[in-house]
Amino acid sequence: MTTALITGSTAGIGAAFARRLAADGHDLVLVARDTKRLREQATELHDRHGIEVEVLTADLATDQGIEAVAARLTDPRNPVDLLVNNAGFGNKGRYLDVPMADELRMLKVHCEAVLRLTGAAAEAMRTRGRGGIVNVASVAAFVPRGTYGASKAWVVQFTQGAARDLAGSGVRLMALAPGFVRTEFHQRAGMGTDNIPGWMWLDADKLVASALADLSRGKTLSIPDPRYKALMGLVKVTPRALLGGISSRTGRKYGPQ
C-alpha cells in the first residue's frame, strides 16, 4: 500500500487527484485550510474505497503551515510515496492593481511552499530510492502574463531542473500545466468566466488521469489534452512581443489561470 499527500485536496484539481488515487487504492494525506471540509472528504473517500485517510489542516501561506506538512512528509514511520503540490489561487487584476501583500502570499503558496515541500519529500524519497512529486503549474507559465504566470513559470523551471538533478535516484518529478479547468478557482478570485469559449475547458478527472499516465512514463512536464499541446506548440513559434500583446489583452479578467 502506498501513500499520497495532496495539498489543496478539497476542491477542483486536488479533489480529482484524491478521487483517482483513492480509487486506485492509495492511502491519502489530505491538506487544506478548511478542517470540516477535509474531514468530510476523508470520510467519503474512506467509506467509498476502504483506504486510510489522514487530514492535515495547514495554511501554506504561513511558515507554520509549510513546516507542519514538511514534518509529515519526512516522518520515517509513515512514508509518503507521492506528493502532489496543488494548492494555489489567483488574484484578480493586473500588476499594481493587486495589493503587494496578496502578491507575496501567492509567491509563498506557489513557490516557497512548493520549494520547501518538494525538498522535504525528495530528500526522504531519495533515501528510500523511490517516489514521485507532481507540482501543479499552469499553461500561463508559457506566456508573459502577470505575476500568476510568473509564479507558475518558476514552478515549471524549478521542477524540471530538480528532476534532472535527481535523475537516477528513483525520485520522479513532474510539472503539470493545465489549461482552463472548471473548479472553484475563478469564483474564489472573483473572476468571471463567461467569455471563455467552451472548447477551452478541461475535465478535472481526465486531466488527472493524463497527468498520472505522464508521470508513470517519466515525463518532467505534462500538458494534458491535445488542444493545449497544439496551443503551446503555437506559443513556442510566436514572437515574444506579439505573444505579450495578445496575452495581456486576453484572459486577465477571465483568463487561463
Ligand SMILES: NC(=O)c1ccc[n+]([C@@H]2O[C@H](COP(=O)([O-])OP(=O)(O)OC[C@H]3O[C@@H](n4cnc5c(N)ncnc54)[C@H](OP(=O)(O)O)[C@@H]3O)[C@@H](O)[C@H]2O)c1
Ligand atoms: N482551475 C484552473 O483553470 C487552473 C488552471 C491551471 C492551473 N491551475 C492550478 O491548479 C491548482 C488547483 O487549482 P483549482 O483550480 O483546483 O483551485 P480550487 O478549486 O480553488 O481549489 C484550491 C484548493 O487549494 C486549497 N488552498 C488554497 N489556498 C491554500 C492555502 N493557503 N493553504 C492550503 N491550501 C490552500 C483550497 O482549500 P482551502 O480553501 O480549504 O485551503 C482548495 O482545496 C492551483 O495551483 C492552480 O493555480 C488551475
